[in-house]
Amino acid sequence: MSTFHLIIASVGETRFEGPAISATFPGSAGEFTVLAHHEPFVTTLKKGVITVRRDDGTKKYSIENGVLECSNNRTVVLL
Amino acid sequence: MSLKNIKTKIQSVRKTSTVTRAMEAVSAVKMRKSQERALTARPYARAALRMLGSVMGSFNAENHPLTRERKEGKVAILLITSDKGLAGSLNSSVLRKTEQFIVEENLLPEELLFICLGRRGHEFALRNGFEVMRHHVNISDGIDEDQFSLITDEVVRLQESGKTREVRIAYTDFRSTFEQEAAVHKILPISLKIMEHIIASITPERGKYSEERQGNGAVAAYTIEPDADEVLAALIPKLTNVAVFHKLLESKASEHSARMVAMKNATDKARDMVKELTRTFNRVRQAAITREVSEITSGIESMR
Numbered sequence: 001m002s003t004f005h006l007i008i009a010s011v012g013e014t015r016f017e018g019p020a021i022s023a024t025f026p027g028s029a030g031e032f033t034v035l036a037h038h039e040p041f042v043t044t045l046k047k048g049v050i051t052v053r054r055d056d057g058t059k060k061y062s063i064e065n066g067v068l069e070c071s072n073n074r075t076v077v078l079l
Numbered sequence: 080m081s082l083k084n085i086k087t088k089i090q091s092v093r094k095t096s097t098v099t100r101a102m103e104a105v106s107a108v109k110m111r112k113s114q115e116r117a118l119t120a121r122p123y124a125r126a127a128l129r130m131l132g133s134v135m136g137s138f139n140a141e142n143h144p145l146t147r148e149r150k151e152g153k154v155a156i157l158l159i160t161s162d163k164g165l166a167g168s169l170n171s172s173v174l175r176k177t178e179q180f181i182v183e184e185n186l187l188p189e190e191l192l193f194i195c196l197g198r199r200g201h202e203f204a205l206r207n208g209f210e211v212m213r214h215h216v217n218i219s220d221g222i223d224e225d226q227f228s229l230i231t232d233e234v235v236r237l238q239e240s241g242k243t244r245e246v247r248i249a250y251t252d253f254r255s256t257f258e259q260e261a262a263v264h265k266i267l268p269i270s271l272k273i274m275e276h277i278i279a280s281i282t283p284e285r286g287k288y289s290e291e292r293q294g295n296g297a298v299a300a301y302t303i304e305p306d307a308d309e310v311l312a313a314l315i316p317k318l319t320n321v322a323v324f325h326k327l328l329e330s331k332a333s334e335h336s337a338r339m340v341a342m343k344n345a346t347d348k349a350r351d352m353v354k355e356l357t358r359t360f361n362r363v364r365q366a367a368i369t370r371e372v373s374e375i376t377s378g379i380e381s382m383r
Contacts, residue, residue: 009123011317011324012116012223029305042130043304044313067313069130071301076126078317 002036006052008061010079015061016052023075024051025068034075041070050077082367085360089353096349102165103342110256110335113220117253117328124321130314131271143308144239145315146268152244153192154184155212155237157266157323158204159250159330160197162216169251169259169337170199176261177203177249192243194234196327200249212237220331227327231320238267250326251333257340259333266322269315273322 003019024033026048034041045066052059066079158177160170181191188209195201195214204211213233218226237243246267252260265273303310 007122007126009126011123011321012227013119014122027304028309040301041304042301042310044310065313067127067130067310067317069126069301071129076122076129078123078127078130078314 001055003054004034004036004038005074006077007075008050008052008077008079015079016059018054020052020054020075022053025077026050026063027068034070037073038070038075041068043068045077080359080363082360082363085356085363089356089360092349092352092356096346096353099342099345099349103339103346106335106339106342109220110332110339113328113332113335114253116220117325117332124318124325127314127318127321128271128275130310131318143311143315144241145235145319146270146311148268149241149244152241153190154186155192155194155234155243155246156180156263157234157246157248157250157326158193158195158197158200159248159327160195160200160203161330161334162198162218164199165341166334166338167341169334170197172261173249173251174200174203176263180247180249180263192237194230196230197330218327222327227324228320231316231323234267234323235316235319243267248323248326250330251337253329253332253336256336259337264326266326267319269318269322 001021003021006016006018006020006023007014008016022033022035024031026046028044028046031048045063045068047064048062050061050063052061063077063079066077068078069076156177158173160173164170188207191209193200193204193209193211193214195204195211196218198216201211201214201216204214215230234246238246245265247263248266249261249263252262254260264276
């Protein structure tokens with residue numbers, strides 16, 4: 001499976017960093033999923049749960065708010 | 080000086096040097112920790128800057144209270160100092176820089192508003208009769224984000240409400256273990272230039288982490304959802320947060336390294352003093368023995 005590099009970080013710590021197959025985010029304009037080679041994209045996130053799928057299973061992170069940026073097969077979420 | 084006095088003095092100097100040596104070691108560990116923490120905020124800041132760059136083009140700075148330049152209102156100074164002394168000229172240089180800034184900008188005391196992190200800065204503000212809006216002492220090195228957001232939220236609120244026209248931060252820039260520099264920087268209203276400066280300063284010029292200095296890469300054309308204003312409204316408080324957080328960590332690292340160096344000097348000085356005192360002790364002891372011997376011999380001579 002092709003993957004993309006995902007970083008979920010708050011100011012004080014990095015909650016997740018590594019390759020992911022897909023990730024689902026609670027976008028402020030509705031839920032969406034990012035796969036590998038997503039187009040360059042910036043959006044805000046609302047309160048909800050981020051679901052990250054990897055080879056070894058899924059992980060969930062609950063967030064209050066955030067901003068997401070996708071470019072060059074890398075997705076960064078700032079909480 | 081009598082023999083006994085010198086002996087006591089040697090002992091007390093020795094004891095002091097044990098304390099300073101211990102403090103030196105503690106500061107060294109704390110310094111490393113603070114440095115590492117300061118670096119964890121870096122990927123965050125870089126990503127935030129990239130996003131800001133991507134949406135800034137389609138955005139009018141006048142639209143957001145945190146980016147709009149204003150003429151009226153006070154100047155808030157976020158003064159970061161340490162709680163404790165024994166750190167060389169660390170605090171005095173921050174305070175001097177602040178005074179200098181106030182003089183240069185021709186600011187009247189009633190135009191100023193202080194938020195003090197650290198006891199020394201608070202004392203300074205009170206002594207000079209400045210208005211202190213809030214002060215925090217005993218901020219731990221491992222300050223967590225929730226605690227910290229309270230401070231930045233306050234700053235952001237001040238600027239949003241229009242009570243202040245700008246927010247400056249007075250802190251100590253960490254260059255290396257032996258070199259720290261006090262600085263006063265503008266953090267609000269925020270601009271790309273300020274952010275770039277922050278990112279640049281996040282990576283040290285020399286030392287362990289300096290090789291990680293790298294460019295931001297080209298910014299692609301982004302799809303922005305829902306729109307640029309919305310994204311910026313979410314992004315700017317985060318940027319302020321990371322900016323202030325980083326300055327705080329940097330001040331912490333500076334504090335610990337300044338203290339480490341100060342304590343190292345104290346330990347070295349104590350060692351010299353012990354050496355010197357031991358020498359005096361031996362000389363005085365020798366003199367006493369010589370005196371006693373000559374007294375005895377002259378006593379014997381007179382008895383003959």
